[in-house]
Amino acid sequence: MITVRFFLKFSSDTRIGLGKVRLLEAIGTTGSISAAARALDMTYRRAWELLNHMNKAFGQPLVTGRVGSTGGAELTDLGRDVIARYRRIEADTQALAAPHVAALEAVIVADDSGNEGA
Amino acid sequence: MITVRFFLKFSSDTRIGLGKVRLLEAIGTTGSISAAARALDMTYRRAWELLNHMNKAFGQPLVTGRVGSTGGAELTDLGRDVIARYRRIEADTQALAAPHVAALEAVIVADDSGNEGA
Numbered sequence: 462m463i464t465v466r467f468f469l470k471f472s473s474d475t476r477i478g479l480g481k482v483r484l485l486e487a488i489g490t491t492g493s494i495s496a497a498a499r500a501l502d503m504t505y506r507r508a509w510e511l512l513n514h515m516n517k518a519f520g521q522p523l524v525t526g527r528v529g530s531t532g533g534a535e536l537t538d539l540g541r542d543v544i545a546r547y548r549r550i551e552a553d554t555q556a557l558a559a560p561h562v563a564a565l566e567a568v569i570v571a572d573d574s575g576n577e578g579a
Numbered sequence: 580m581i582t583v584r585f586f587l588k589f590s591s592d593t594r595i596g597l598g599k600v601r602l603l604e605a606i607g608t609t610g611s612i613s614a615a616a617r618a619l620d621m622t623y624r625r626a627w628e629l630l631n632h633m634n635k636a637f638g639q640p641l642v643t644g645r646v647g648s649t650g651g652a653e654l655t656d657l658g659r660d661v662i663a664r665y666r667r668i669e670a671d672t673q674a675l676a677a678p679h680v681a682a683l684e685a686v687i688v689a690d691d692s693g694n695e696g697a
Contacts (some may be wrong), residue, residue: 495589519686554672554678557675558672562587565587
């Protein structure tokens with residue numbers, strides 16, 4: 462199976478892809494950086510680093526909240542906008558890529574080990 | 580500045596993105612894996628590994644040629660098809676993402692260090 466994945470690459474070299482968008486979404490859902498990190502099976506420190514990279518890339522915060530707090534984090538308008546635009550580009554990209562993906566999947570020669578279907 | 584980049588992700592976890600597509604294109608242009616590797620500033624060994632990952636993902640070759648040879652490599656029909664489809668998805672994705680990218684670029688708060696414009 463083939464899937465199409467994309468990311469936004471900033472001139473600062475920061476990348477915003479599915480992982481960071483899922484983190485933003487989890488913060489929106491849980492209202493907490495630590496709860497979001499747990500839900501995504503990453504450390505609080507790692508979640509904070511990812512958020513810090515995004516905040517720096519835009520020069521303004523995507524999430525507000527007290528550092529080290531166990532609650533009280535929330536998405537800014539920019540954070541919500543980034544999620545919405547990412548998911549919109551993703552849906553449109555999946556749709557336009559679908560016939561190409563299907564054509565390429567059709568030529569994959571099955572692996573005898575069966576791994577390709579896993 | 581923000582650019583949109585994408586890649587094809589296989590269930591085997593192989594990814595085909597801009598780097599591998601550029602390698603295929605360089606082989607098509609130079610007719611040689613070693614010349615293509617030089618043009619892209621990578622080792623022959625690295626180029627061969629990337630090709631091997633792609634060949635395995637599809638279960639058939641994207642490039643034919645003698646291993647270790649300094650010439651005689653050429654793209655298969657599949658290799659050419661992968662390049663064409665990748666570049667087509669890329670062009671379409673850039674076009675549909677353009678208004679979103681412009682909107683996000685407009686909210687970037689300039690870094691005093693000027694790094695964002697570098």
